[in-house]
């Protein structure tokens with residue numbers, strides 16, 4: 001499936017038009033995750049659909065969801081901008097950036113340098129670089145390019161092998177362990193435990209995907225994650241605030 005997504009992205013990039021620069025205030029994702037609002041930081045994701053789950057919640061207004069995430073003290077927002085497989089849109093990020101004052105991560109399949117420039121222009125504070133897509137060498141190349149443009153990076157690995165080839169080349173400041181196997185879509189938070197011990201202590205690290213309960217949260221906290229990246233379970237919650245409260249085992253007051 002990952003190859004299919006990347007192939008589609010390659011075709012879409014032939015029509016890529018770089019937008020005007022969206023002059024926005026920048027917020028640091030690294031800083032936010034170094035001193036999160038809760039013991040385990042939260043990157044809350046705006047995700048309408050996914051290849052593994054189909055439509056998750058198509059009725060939502062992305063800006064409204066992002067504002068409610070911010071109100072519920074998420075530390076950052078992740079915005080899917082892939083249209084074909086996730087029903088995302090780069091316009092969602094442009095609009096969300098105008099409405100929140102916390103870091104915004106662009107969640108997409110970055111396979112070409114042009115997309116790094118594009119991410120900067122739409123106002124992203126950070127971009128996702130997927131080692132399974134880029135390999136360690138290109139990940140480092142894009143990481144440096146992003147830094148030149150003033151963008152931060154969440155460097156995502158799934159397997160121990162990806163992590164070790166990455167660390168042989170360079171040590172990113174922020175690593176994401178994806179609990180989802182992008183080939184089979186199977187998720188297990190145990191994957192975070194498997195990789196956690198191999199992540200250098202100076203790195204910030206995030207557990208991504210398949211976090212649906214306070215039990216999952218407790219587990220990844222015990223593995224030493226600085227934060228989590230959560231989409232589906234928040235997008236399916238009655239309200240973002242209730243979804244976040246239940247993940248952290250907090251009682252929501254009032255109605």
Ligand SMILES: O=P(O)(O)OC[C@@H](O)[C@@H](O)c1c[nH]c2ccccc12
Nearest residue numbers: 178208209210211229230231232233
């Ligand atoms: O919806 P979940 O299981 O909470 O997962 C969120 C996020 O980790 C997931 O959307 C994701 C992680 N890495 C990605 C790369 C591309 C697209 C999506 C992703």
